[in-house]
Amino acid sequence: MDWDRVEGNWMQLKGKIKEQWGKLTDDDLDVIAGKREQLEGKIQERYGKAKDAAKREVDDWYNSQTW
Template sequence: MDWNRVEGNWMQVKGKIKEQWGKLTDDDLDVIAGKRDQLEGKIQERYGKAKDEARREVDDWYNTQTW
């Protein structure tokens, strides 16, 4: 499965994202709108992480979800 599923179900996925990365605000999630690069960027910004670290976290999160 690819990231398109996340984008297509963004309204349902937002809650799971917020559970994982609680520092992301509702406004952040509205701006992200399912876009992976936007999500990684906001994680970097809110948590002070490097780009590679944010990408790895998103990969790990994505791979542990039951779709």
């Protein structure tokens, strides 16, 4: 998976991220700044999910995007 696309387009993708994970705040998104591990960690924190579940959700979201 080429996560560099997400990092490079983070400003444009923030809206899509908030649609998917509405509990993430704008401040969370600023801190995450396109970093996958940070995103997974915040999803775990905000939604009480296990690490594997958060990783799977991020994978599913990434794979559903039209690049």
